[in-house]
Structures are given as structure tokens and as C-alpha cells.
Amino acid sequence: MAEPIGSMNSMEDSSSARAATSSIDDQMDAALRISEKIIEVQDKADLASGPIGLDVGTCNIVMAQNRGNSISISKQQNAFFAIPQSKFTRQILQKNDIVFFEHNKLFYIVGDSAENFANMFNANTMRPMEKGLLTFKEDEGVAIIQAIIKTLVQRPKRLGEIVCFSVPGEPVNDGQSVSTVSGHETVIKMYLESLGYLALSINEALAIVMAEMGEENFTGIGISMGGGMCNVCLAYMSVPVLTFSIQKGGDAIDESVSKEVGLPATKVKGIKEAGINLSALPKNKVELALQMYYTDLINTIVKTIEKVAASSNRIPKISDPLPVVISGGTASPKGFKERFEVALRGIRLPFEIASIRIARDPLYTTAKGALVMAMSESK
Amino acid sequence: MSSQAVIFSPDDMRGALISRMLERKGLKVSLFKNIRNASEAIASLKPHILIVDTEGYFPSELGYFASLSPLLADSAVLFVANSSINDTINMPHTKVDWCVSYPLDLQIIATKALELLKPKEAQGDFKHLLPDIEKGLTEEDKVVIEDEDLEKDLMGFIGLK
Numbered sequence: 202m203a204e205p206i207g208s209m210n211s212m213e214d215s216s217s218a219r220a221a222t223s224s225i226d227d228q229m230d231a232a233l234r235i236s237e238k239i240i241e242v243q244d245k246a247d248l249a250s251g252p253i254g255l256d257v258g259t260c261n262i263v264m265a266q267n268r269g270n271s272i273s274i275s276k277q278q279n280a281f282f283a284i285p286q287s288k289f290t291r292q293i294l295q296k297n298d299i300v301f302f303e304h305n306k307l308f309y310i311v312g313d314s315a316e317n318f319a320n321m322f323n324a325n326t327m328r329p330m331e332k333g334l335l336t337f338k339e340d341e342g343v344a345i346i347q348a349i350i351k352t353l354v355q356r357p358k359r360l361g362e363i364v365c366f367s368v369p370g371e372p373v374n375d376g377q378s379v380s381t382v383s384g385h386e387t388v389i390k391m392y393l394e395s396l397g398y399l400a401l402s403i404n405e406a407l408a409i410v411m412a413e414m415g416e417e418n419f420t421g422i423g424i425s426m427g428g429g430m431c432n433v434c435l436a437y438m439s440v441p442v443l444t445f446s447i448q449k450g451g452d453a454i455d456e457s458v459s460k461e462v463g464l465p466a467t468k469v470k471g472i473k474e475a476g477i478n479l480s481a482l483p484k485n486k487v488e489l490a491l492q493m494y495y496t497d498l499i500n501t502i503v504k505t506i507e508k509v510a511a512s513s514n515r516i517p518k519i520s521d522p523l524p525v526v527i528s529g530g531t532a533s534p535k536g537f538k539e540r541f542e543v544a545l546r547g548i549r550l551p552f553e554i555a556s557i558r559i560a561r562d563p564l565y566t567t568a569k570g571a572l573v574m575a576m577s578e579s580k
Numbered sequence: 581m582s583s584q585a586v587i588f589s590p591d592d593m594r595g596a597l598i599s600r601m602l603e604r605k606g607l608k609v610s611l612f613k614n615i616r617n618a619s620e621a622i623a624s625l626k627p628h629i630l631i632v633d634t635e636g637y638f639p640s641e642l643g644y645f646a647s648l649s650p651l652l653a654d655s656a657v658l659f660v661a662n663s664s665i666n667d668t669i670n671m672p673h674t675k676v677d678w679c680v681s682y683p684l685d686l687q688i689i690a691t692k693a694l695e696l697l698k699p700k701e702a703q704g705d706f707k708h709l710l711p712d713i714e715k716g717l718t719e720e721d722k723v724v725i726e727d728e729d730l731e732k733d734l735m736g737f738i739g740l741k
Contacts, residue, residue: 437600439600440600517686
């Protein structure tokens with residue numbers, strides 16, 4: 202007999218005496234309870250037990266696990282630094298518990314340690330991902346990302362535990378069709394499954410809805426503003442109705458400002474992360490350039506939302522105004538929310554916007570939302 | 581016990597949205613995409629209501645649903661469409677209604693589905709389902725149903741069918 206699709210009640214469930222109302226409400230309540238848990242950031246990842254949420258971002262990889270009353274978070278920079286092989290260097294690396302692997306007479310130092318080495322050599326770290334996706338620029342890109350994930354996600358205690366990992370939406374690139382998302386997703390999925398997990402993907406911005414919009418029935422717009430890209434998802438009762446990404450994020454701001462003011466991009470990033478205030482007048486040329494390129498990024502994403510929503514025939518009739526939640530490191534500066542709100546209120550949309558807020562833990566929201574999904578799927 | 585709805589939709593997103601809405605209204609939902617084994621699924625699940633999202637199905641596939649009419653003698657069928665379809669789907673053994681809305685109006689679909697189930701209960705077939713269905717009706721549903729009753733009364737009064 203035909204099998205029903207999706208995560209709706211399955212045929213096997215049809216004999217259950219449980220009312221459908223309580224079933225869907227129970228699922229929603231369970232997801233809400235998980236999303237309300239507080240976050241505790243760990244220095245080192247615990248041994249995996251139970252479902253895992255994994256945010257595979259351009260700058261950072263973040264892992265979330267359920268720990269009773271809280272959610273345990275561990276993260277690694279999604280970066281590497283290669284140094285020449287030698288017996289002495291190997292001893293130093295091993296002695297200091299630095300994560301590395303060897304290939305082509307080089308040591309590839311991965312994760313947070315890579316930045317320390319890069320600073321030591323007065324050079325920049327390199328990344329296995331660019332603009333939200335695995336890059337073809339590095340021969341060892343796949344091995345590197347596997348090594349970084351492995352520092353956070355070890356083999357599960359039980360075969361077939363669920364890991365839910367984030368993937369970006371299809372990029373909107375001025376009419377160009379660039380569709381490497383499914384290839385990226387397949388590579389990550391294959392690796393996680395080789396560890397013994399059942400790997401499921403979740404759209405990065407849908408994860409924000411899952412983490413932040415439990416009280417709104419998982420209905421609203423999630424926006425993830427990361428280093429490599431920005432992702433948008435309009436979800437209705439947790440169903441992703443509209444998803445897309447733009448391949449522009451915090452890195453693009455750093456690079457543009459760097460060109461304008463003649464400072465290295467890493468230095469600009471440092472100034473930005475030290476605390477730029479978008480609601481105050483700029484004090485110098487770097488702050489002025491940062492404000493200009495922040496405004497440009499906000500305008501790009503808001504105009505793209507307007508364009509995609511206007512051309513979509515998939516948005517259902519929505520009578521209640523929708524909340525918007527923004528997360529990601531790029532949304533962290535003071536005054537960001539206000540500036541975004543002004544831009545968003547200035548466009549035409551086929552639905553009303555209720556409120557705009559920044560996520561409770563902007564750096565960890567995607568991993569938390571992926572965990573909510575992983576836990577819902579493992580029930 | 582909740583009433584069983586079987587949904588056929590070729591579109592994952594539309595199918596998921598209709599399913600979620602009906603689940604919230606108290607129905608037990610099974611969602612299918614491919615019509616290949618529809619007769620088997622209907623015979624096995626014996627749904628109280630079959631919902632067919634016509635957007636994306638070929639006319640021949642919609643015709644296939646018409647051929648299932650004998651299997652659906654005790655069921656209601658609700659066809660969902662973005663715009664009215666010229667080809668009539670003849671299902672003589674079955675209570676059929678249409679929900680034509682663009683954009684997709686989940687509230688109206690739910691209201692129509694609950695309305696289709698309700699008269700059956702009054703006849704005794706599904707009397708045991710009445711509390712669930714009443715529970716599923718929101719104030720908004722009731723207003724829509726009342727509006728439709730009013731429209732029927734008015735049309736009858738001025739001699740229109």
C-alpha cells in the first residue's frame with residue numbers, strides 16, 4: 202500500500218487512539234519546551250548522546266545537545282591553517298592537544314587553534330566554506346570540514362541517533378541559477394551518516410523559527426545573518442513556505458570596508474566585533490564605512506524579501522501579522538534592529554509584519570533550532 | 581476518536597500546510613503525493629474525507645479520482661484549486677465540494693472540510709465524531725458557515741439555485 206509522506210501522522214499511527222489535535226499540539230508543546238531551555242556554552246564538546254543540532258556556518262560550526270534543563274553548546278571556528286611538516290612540530294601539536302591532520306607534507310591545523318597559528322605567522326586563516334557553501338578552492342576542503350565537525354560530533358552511543366544539520370536556502374543571484382546547495386548538503390550528510398547518525402537537514406532560517414517562535418505556533422519570518430550569507434525563511438506552522446539566501450554577509454562588509462579604508466579585512470572585523478553602534482554618528486572613517494556597508498546589506502536583504510515575496514505564488518493567505526526574528530553575528534551591533542525595522546517597514550509585502558526582534562542567543566540560534574527539530578523527529 | 585482525512589497533493593509545501601491546518605482542527609491526517617496507489621490507500625484508511633489539491637495534477641490524474649467514486653460512498657471529497665476548473669469531475673456516489681481560492685486559504689479549506697463532515701454526523705454515520713468536530717470549529721469557522729447559510733437562504737428566497 203502507498204505510504205503517506207512527510208512527518209504527518211503515519212499509517213502506522215492510524216490505529217492510535219490519540220486524538221490528532223493532541224498529537225500535533227503535543228509536538229508543538231514539546232518543541233516549545235525545548236526551545237525555551239537556557240543555553241550553556243562548553244569549552245569542549247561532550248560525548249554525543251541523544252539527538253544533536255548542528256549549525257554548519259561559513260565562520261563557525263556550532264553543536265547543540267539537550268542536557269536536562271539546559272542546552273549544551275560547543276563550537277569551533279570553521280577555519281584551518283597549514284604549516285610544513287616536521288617531527289618537532291608534530292610533538293608540539295600533540296603535546297598541546299591541537300587538532301590537526303597530515304597531508305602532502307603539511308600539517309592542517311583546524312578549528313579555533315588555526316587562528317592562534319595564523320596570528321603567530323602574521324597571516325590569515327583559510328576556510329573550507331565560502332558564502333555558505335563548501336568551496337572548490339581547497340583540495341582538502343572536505344577533509345578539513347570533516348576534521349572540524351569531528352572535534353564536535355563523535356560517533357553516537359547508539360547507531361541511528363538523529364543529527365539535524367543546517368543548510369542554506371537556494372541563493373537568489375539576480376536571475377542566475379546557482380544551485381550547489383544540494384551538493385553541499387549531500388557531502389555533509391554522507392559524512393555524518395558515516396559516523397553512524399541518521400542525518401537530517403534543516404533550512405538555516407527555518408531553524409531560527411523553530412528556536413524562537415514556539416509561542417507563535419512556529420509561524421513567522423526567520424532571518425539568519427552570518428559571515429558568508431544571509432538566509433530568510435517564511436514558515437507557517439513550522440512548514441517552510443518561502444526560503445532563499447543571498448550570498449552576502451558579514452565577510453562582504455569587512456572586505457568592502459577594507460578596500461575603502463585600506464585596512465586588512467581581519468582588522469576591520471576586529472573593529473566591527475569590538476562593538477560598532479549603528480544608532481550613533483560615526484566617529485571615524487572606518488565606522489563611517491561600516492555604517493554605509495551595513496546599510497547596504499540591510500537594504501539588499503530587505504529588497505530581496507520584497508522581490509521574492511512579490512513573485513511567489515506559494516504564500517498562503519495569512520490573516521495575522523507575522524513576527525520577524527533575526528539572528529547571527531552580523532545582526533549583533535547596537536542599533537541593527539532599529540535600522541532593519543526602518544528598512545523592512547518601507548517595503549510592500551503580501552502580509553503584515555507584527556514585530557521585529559533579535560534572537561535571544563544570536564550566535565547559537567541555528568544550532569538550537571536544529572536541535573529542536575532533531576528532538577521532534579526522534580520522538 | 582478523531583475523523584480520518586486523506587490528502588492528495590502533488591506539492592509538498594501545499595500538502596504539508598493543508599495537513600497541519602486540518603490536524604490543528606482535530607482531524608487525523610495522512611498525506612500522499614502520488615496517486616498511483618490511491619485506491620489501495622483509500623480502501624485501507626477508509627477516510628471520512630478525501631481532500632484533493634488539484635494544483636499540479638494532470639487532468640487525467642484528476643479523472644482517476646472520479647473513478648474512485650464507488651470506494652468513497654461513505655466519504656466526502658473536497659477539491660482544492662487556485663481557480664475554477666472547466667472539466668467537471670463526476671462522482672455520483674460521493675458528496676463533493678470545491679474550495680477555490682488564490683492564494684491558498686487554509687482557514688476556508690478547514691471550514692469546508694469540517695462542514696462536509698458535519699451533516700454526515702447528523703445522519704448518524706459519524707455521530708461519535710461530533711465533539712471533535714465541534715471542538716475543531718473556531719469562531720472564525722462558525723462565521724464563515726453562517727455566512728454561507730445566509731447566502732443559500734438568500735439565493736433560495738430570490739429563486740436562484
